[in-house]
Amino acid sequence: xxxxxxxxxxxxxxxxxxxxxxxxPGASAAPxxxxxxxxxxxxxxxxxxxxxxxxxxxEWSLVPGRGGGRAVGLTITDHTAGDRKLxxxxxxxxxxxVDVGATVDLGVAYSSSAPVSLTVFRETPQGWVYWGDLxxxxxxxxxxxxxxxxxxxxxxTSRITFGLSLDTSxxxxxDDYTLAASAAPEPEPPAPExxxxxxxxxxxxxxxxxxxxxxxxxxxxTAFSTDVPDGAPAGARSLALTxxxxxxxxxxxxxxQEIGCAPDVAAxxxxxxxxxxxxxSPRTTMTVFKHDADGWSYWTDLAALPATTGWERRxxxxxxxxxxxxxxxxxxAISADGELLTTGHAxxxxxxxxxxxxxxxxxGRWDVQDSEMPVRAxxxxxxxxxxxxxxxxxxxxxxxxxxxxFTAAVWDPADDSYTEIDVPYDMFCSxxxxxxxxxxxxxxxxxxxxxxxxGPTTFDGTDASYYFDPADDSFHPTSDMAGAHWYPTLTKxxxxxxxxxxxxxxxxxxxxxxxxxxxxxxxWLPSNQVPQTWSYWGTYPHMYLLEDGMLFYAGAHTxxxxxxxxxxxxxxxxxxxIWDVPGLREKDLRDQAASVLLPPAQDQRVLIVGGxxxxxxxxxxxxxxxxxxxDPQPAYTPVADLPxxxxxxxxxxxxxxxxxxxxxxxxxNRTGDxxxxxxxxxxxxxxxxxxxxxxxxxxxxxAVVLDxxxxxxxxxxxxxxxxxxxxxxxxPPYLFAGERPTITDAPDAVTYGQRIQLGTTGDIAxxxxxxxxxxxxxxxxxxxxxxxPVAGDGTLEAxxxxxxxxxxxxxxxLTVLDTDGVPSVARWVWVS
Numbered sequence: 108x109x110x111x112x113x114x115x116x117x118x119x120x121x122x123x124x125x126x127x128x129x130x131x132p133g134a135s136a137a138p139x140x141x142x143x144x145x146x147x148x149x150x151x152x153x154x155x156x157x158x159x160x161x162x163x164x165x166e167w168s169l170v171p172g173r174g175g176g177r178a179v180g181l182t183i184t185d186h187t188a189g190d191r192k193l194x195x196x197x198x199x200x201x202x203x204x205v206d207v208g209a210t211v212d213l214g215v216a217y218s219s220s221a222p223v224s225l226t227v228f229r230e231t232p233q234g235w236v237y238w239g240d241l242x243x244x245x246x247x248x249x250x251x252x253x254x255x256x257x258x259x260x261x262x263x264t265s266r267i268t269f270g271l272s273l274d275t276s277x278x279x280x281x282d283d284y285t286l287a288a289s290a291a292p293e294p295e296p297p298a299p300e301x302x303x304x305x306x307x308x309x310x311x312x313x314x315x316x317x318x319x320x321x322x323x324x325x326x327x328x329t330a331f332s333t334d335v336p337d338g339a340p341a342g343a344r345s346l347a348l349t350x351x352x353x354x355x356x357x358x359x360x361x362x363x364q365e366i367g368c369a370p371d372v373a374a375x376x377x378x379x380x381x382x383x384x385x386x387x388s389p390r391t392t393m394t395v396f397k398h399d400a401d402g403w404s405y406w407t408d409l410a411a412l413p414a415t416t417g418w419e420r421r422x423x424x425x426x427x428x429x430x431x432x433x434x435x436x437x438x439x440a441i442s443a444d445g446e447l448l449t450t451g452h453a454x455x456x457x458x459x460x461x462x463x464x465x466x467x468x469x470x471g472r473w474d475v476q477d478s479e480m481p482v483r484a485x486x487x488x489x490x491x492x493x494x495x496x497x498x499x500x501x502x503x504x505x506x507x508x509x510x511x512x513f514t515a516a517v518w519d520p521a522d523d524s525y526t527e528i529d530v531p532y533d534m535f536c537s538x539x540x541x542x543x544x545x546x547x548x549x550x551x552x553x554x555x556x557x558x559x560x561x562g563p564t565t566f567d568g569t570d571a572s573y574y575f576d577p578a579d580d581s582f583h584p585t586s587d588m589a590g591a592h593w594y595p596t597l598t599k600x601x602x603x604x605x606x607x608x609x610x611x612x613x614x615x616x617x618x619x620x621x622x623x624x625x626x627x628x629x630x631w632l633p634s635n636q637v638p639q640t641w642s643y644w645g646t647y648p649h650m651y652l653l654e655d656g657m658l659f660y661a662g663a664h665t666x667x668x669x670x671x672x673x674x675x676x677x678x679x680x681x682x683x684x685i686w687d688v689p690g691l692r693e694k695d696l697r698d699q700a701a702s703v704l705l706p707p708a709q710d711q712r713v714l715i716v717g718g719x720x721x722x723x724x725x726x727x728x729x730x731x732x733x734x735x736x737x738d739p740q741p742a743y744t745p746v747a748d749l750p751x752x753x754x755x756x757x758x759x760x761x762x763x764x765x766x767x768x769x770x771x772x773x774x775x776n777r778t779g780d781x782x783x784x785x786x787x788x789x790x791x792x793x794x795x796x797x798x799x800x801x802x803x804x805x806x807x808x809x810a811v812v813l814d815x816x817x818x819x820x821x822x823x824x825x826x827x828x829x830x831x832x833x834x835x836x837x838x839p840p841y842l843f844a845g846e847r848p849t850i851t852d853a854p855d856a857v858t859y860g861q862r863i864q865l866g867t868t869g870d871i872a873x874x875x876x877x878x879x880x881x882x883x884x885x886x887x888x889x890x891x892x893x894x895x896p897v898a899g900d901g902t903l904e905a906x907x908x909x910x911x912x913x914x915x916x917x918x919x920x921l922t923v924l925d926t927d928g929v930p931s932v933a934r935w936v937w938v939s
Contacts, residue, residue, distance in 0.1 A: 141284045142201050147176050155201035160272070161672070162189015170280055173216045173250045178282035186276040188686060189672075192226055193281050194270035197235050202266040203286050205229075207259075213241065213269050214254035214285040221246050221277030222740065224689050225255050230266040232415065233723075237673065238267070240689040243742060246277070254285075258692075274689070303370030304362060304452045308335070308343035316368035317346040317438070317449070323356010335450055336383045336418035345450035350388065353444050359394060360449045361438030364403050369436040370454045372428045377457035377779055380437045381422040386414055388445025393423055395437040403436070407827055409778070410724035412439065418448075423724055424457065424779025426825055427803060457752070457779060463796040468843040470798040478523045479832040482514040484821035485535055487809040489879035490577045491545040491918035491935055494519045495811060495819065496528075498549065500535030503807065503824055505556045508533060517580060518834070520813055531582050532571045538595035538610075538647075539881050540889055542626055543603040543916040543939065547575040547881065548585070550624070550631075551592035554613060565615040568593030572624075572631060586630040589637075590620040594646035594665060597624075598888050601656060601912035606680055609644040609664075617643040621680070638683040645670060647886045649702045653736055654711060654913040656681070661713050661734075662691045662743075663700035665884050667722045670694075675734070675743065688734065690743030696720055696728050699806075701759035701885045703767055705789045706892035707875065708913055711737040714746075714787065716769055719755040721776040727753035733792065746792040751783035756885055758810035760818055761892045763877060763922045763930035764841050765789065768797075768818055773805035777826035780805055786839070800835045811880040814920050814933040816842060841929045848925040849932070852902075856937040860909035866902055869925040873897060874905050876919035876936065889915070897923075907938070914938055 146153040156179070158167050165181045172178035179193050195201050205211055213225065225241040241255035253271055260267075269286075273279040305316040309331060319329045332347040346360045362369040372378060380395065391414060397406040409423040425435070439449045463470050483502035489495055498515040501508035513530035537552035550572035557565040568591035573582040591613035598606045605624035612618035623637045624630070644650070645664035653659055662675035670676070672687040674694025679685075691697070700718030712735050719727035729752065732743040749757070754772030761767055770784035780803030785794045800820060807824035808831075817838050823831035848869025857863055865874065874895040880887050893914045895905040903923075908914050920933030 141195065141203055141286050144284045145176060146172065146179055146282055153179060155196050156193055157196045158191070159194050159270070160189060160191035163187050165191040165273075172282045178280050180278065180280040181273060182278045183273055183276050186274070187684070190272040190274035192270040192272040194226075194228070195268040195284070197228070197230070197268055199266075202230065202268045204266050205260045205264060205288060207262050207264060209260050209289045211257045211260065211267065211289070212254065212287040213257065214252055215271050215281050216250055216283040217244070217253055217271055217279060217281045218248060218250050219246050219273065219277060219279040221273060221275050223253065223271045223273055223279055225253050225269065226272045227257060227267055227269040229261070229264045231263045232413070232419065236695055239692045239694075240272070240673070240742070244271070303454050305368035307450075307452045308340055309346065309450055310340065310342045311344060312342070314367070316363050317360050317452070318363045319346065319348055319358060319360060321356060321358035321440070324354035325350050325356055325358065326352045327358045332448060334448060336420070339451060343450060345448040348441065348447045350441055350444050353442070357440045357442040359438055359440035360447065361394070361396065362436040362452065364396070364398065364436050369398070369434045371433060372435050372454075374428050374430045374432055376428045378425045378428070379422050379455050379457055379774070379779070380409065380425055381420060381453045381455070382439065382449055383418055383420050383451040384412065384439050384447065384449040385418050386412065386439070386441060386445060386447045387416075388441035388443045388447060389414055390441060390443040391447065392440045392442070393421060393437070394440050395425060395435055397429070397432045398434040398436075399431040406435070409437070410776070414445070420451070422726065424773070424775035426778045426827055427780060457774065462798055466843070467838065468840055471837055471839045472843075473798060473800055474836050474838070475801060476523050476834040476836060478525065480516065480518070480821065480834060481525050481527055482516045483807070483824070483830045484809060485807050486537065486539055486549075486883040487811050487821055488539060488541065488547050488881040489811045489813065490517070490547070491879060492577055493521070493814045494577070496547060496575055497821065498530070498534050498537070498539075500530060500533040500537070500552060502830065503535060508553065508556055520819060520836070526580060528580055528582070531573060531584070532569065536566065536593050538592065538597040538607060539883070540597040540599050540605055541879055541881055541917055542574065542605075545577060545918045548597065548605060548624060549573055549575060549582070550588055550597060550607065551595045551610060553593060554591060566593050566611060567591070567613050567615050568611045568618070569613070574629070585624075588631045589622050589634040590618060592618060594884075596644070596648050596650050596886065596888060598650045598652055598658065599915045599917070600652060601910070601915055603916045606650070606658065609648045610646050617645075619643050638680060640678070640683045640685060642685065647884050649886055650678075650888050651704050651713060652912060652915065654709070654910055656912045659713060659736055661702040661715050662694055663697050663702045663715055663718065663886075665699055665721070667698060667720070668695045669697050677741070688741050688743070690732065690734065691715070692730050692732055692743070692745065693718070693728055696725060699755035699885060701757040701769065703759045703761060704891050705733070705767065706761045706765040707894035708891040709894050710789070711735065712789065714759070714767065715743070716749050716759055717754050717757045717772065719753070719775065721755070724776045727755045727772070727774050729753040747794055750785045750794050750796045752781050754781040756805040756808060758804075758808060758820060758885060760810050760812050760880065761877065761890060762812065762818070762839055763816050763875065763892070763920075763933070764839070764924060764928050765875070765892065768837065768839065770800055770810065770837065771804040771808055771820065777806045777824070784837075797840070800837070802831060802833055802835050804831060807884070809882040811882055812877065814935070816922075816930050816932065844927060844929050847929050847931055848923050850921065850923055850934050853921055853934050853936065856939065857907045858939060859907060859911060859914070861907045863905050863907060864902055865897070865905055865923065867923050867931075869923070871897065871903060871923045872926045874903065874921065874923045876914065876921055876938065877933070878917070878919055
């Protein structure tokens with residue numbers, strides 16, 4: 108069973124035989140200082156330090172220090188999971204303060220018998236969170252210094268705590284903790300024009316542009332207040348609203364809907380709205396109204412805001428401005444008793460990245476298909492005949508669910524035609540995978556939609572399970588799953604069976620049940636026949652099969668925070684053992700991130716890109732990290748950021764020339780489309796911007812690689828509930844690089860370890876097998892490109908790997924690549 112990581116370091120210490128010495132509760136750590144840095148204060152244990160960690164227990168002791176005095180030693184024996192570390196206690200009296208935007212030099216003196224990591228946590232308004240590991244340091248018998256510099260301190264951080272982590276059997280002694288911060292950056296002055304918002308700080312003597320509005324049965328008091336956030340200009344005021352005796356409705360503070368107050372906008376434009384607020388109401392919402400030829404009307408809620416005792420600044424992306432809209436008015440609303448203050452409103456245009464110069468031979472080309480989809484393509488699978496299965500179920504439309512109207516279709520890219528398919532149950536938010544015989548297993552999905560007042564993830568999951576047969580374009584039942592799943596991940600194993608876990612159960616709660624589908628009998632096994640971790644893997648966890656049969660959880664998921672611990676794990680499904688791996692940056696901002704097993708799969712490297720936090724509507728990030736899972740001690744390492752603004756909902760796909768396309772995305776939860784695209788080169792870990800998809804796409808968009816080497820992108824389901832029915836097709840630069848090589852002869856089926864003969868044209872450099880993609884929510888954990896070593900000229904001899912964990916059984920697209928990097932059209936080959 109996996110042990111839950113203890114996020115509060117003081118709670119971790121309480122479980123040990125030692126405890127932190129007490130400090131004056133009224134005291135506070137000096138700015139930028141480590142209290143008791145040499146560990147000398149405290150009779151039985153160093154003041155302001157805590158023995159922390161999780162997993163295998165450690166023995167702690169006071170030992171001689173560097174150059175005299177004392178240090179703290181720890182010993183781990185028979186390590187099976189987790190880590191242990193000595194860190195500053197998470198309190199105002201002990202944890203050093205830091206300035207947002209500053210970089211911080213950290214250091215710890217140490218000696219150890221095994222490698223260690225420098226681990227940092229940070230305090231946010233939501234509590235203490237793991238920030239990341241800043242490097243790996245070697246074992247040393249003599250005293251040495253482990254030092255590193257943090258990235259700029261993220262917005263919302265007030266304090267940090269750090270220490271060295273031992274995550275294997277061995278000994279570690281630490282002493283002399285140091286911290287030195289760069290000069291605090293100058294705060295950005297407020298934009299004097301407020302991004303077009305009239306009198307954004309409600310300055311005395313000027314026309315007040317914030318007004319109260321609302322509806323329903325409640326009592327409200329309104330007034331202007333001189334209580335404003337730090338950094339506000341002289342004379343600034345806030346609009347204060349106090350609600351009591353709430354029965355229904357809301358009260359809001361928004362720009363007055365008159366020229367000079369409510370800002371102008373351009374149809375089709377992208378904007379971010381920001382404001383400062385302080386609210387004690389448990390129901391606080393950022394909301395926006397729009398103006399067109401028919402006048403003013405409510406548009407949408409932008410984000411739920413947490414209650415706060417101090418001032419907070421919030422920035423949220425607006426949806427794309429609809430045609431005909433020329434002004435907007437936005438602000439904060441409360442719909443429960445409490446006090447709300449707000450000021451400092453601003454609206455700023457989002458600068459889209461310029462389209463890279465060059466013709467299609469350097470940046471590719473996008474084509475939007477003439478026909479629109481007849482269904483909402485929430486789930487897309489490339490079939491072994493080259494067509495694409497599009498599954499909507501109810502399509503995130505409760506009216507369709509209530510009517511029992513569930514839809515799917517098959518798209519034929521050869522002639523842009525559709526065949527609609529009868530659907531037996533609501534497959535919306537199911538899991539799916541291509542089976543060894545080419546059928547598509549679809550399991551889990553939606554049993555019911557949320558009721559009134561429920562949250563966005565309070566759907567009930569179902570245990571239904573069917574397979575789609577391309578031979579008759581029909582769904583057929585299997586046995587039901589052993590338990591219900593909404594947002595499950597299905598990962599094919601080397602024996603052809605399917606591992607499944609994650610998601611929400613029939614009670615709208617996170618399920619800890621692991622399941623296994625037996626392809627030989629087309630049935631789900633009873634849960635007592637499946638090794639159980641009883642761990643919650645999140646919703647749509649990104650889980651990859653490795654060449655040694657292990658699974659790797661990449662750290663990407665949907666909804667909310669990442670998993671406890673480092674956010675990424677190795678997992679032996681055969682024994683239900685889990686080991687965290689270090690290095691993933693901003694693991695709690697990997698909601699709706701993208702990941703992929705980089706080509707070729709033999710390299711065993713995984714790339715993770717972007718992400719955000721849909722529940723907090725946090726701005727998306729552009730970070731990209733790579734992990735080499737062939738390393739005996741794998742750890743994520745940073746690579747170049749994804750070009751352009753940070754984004755969630757990135758469609759990330761392997762291409763047959765062994766590059767990776769990253770396209771589409773949004774700056775915030777279901778808003779702020781980012782029309783950028785780039786190609787990633789796994790060889791030098793670099794990005795090359797390419798022409799973007801002309802259609803903006805965010806939530807519920809998907810992408811698959813077609814057998815002719817193009818990429819088809821489907822759907823988008825923004826926060827206004829609409830759905831994008833157009834299909835975009837990307838032709839990469841290699842399709843404009845001259846004559847393509849061809850495969851003139853190849854077997855229809857191959858076996859493991861077999862040497863096969865390939866008839867080809869062109870100067871061939873390599874061959875590969877690509878699995879057909881089956882994607883939803885930027886997730887396809889079964890996508891892989893496997894190298895086939897080749898020799899010869901004209902008629903090539905290719906070697907099929909003998910490892911089914913590297914090349915799970917089923918249909919694959921066989922392609923050859925010439926010396927100019929141009930791939931052939933694929934031929935379908937069955938591996939068994």
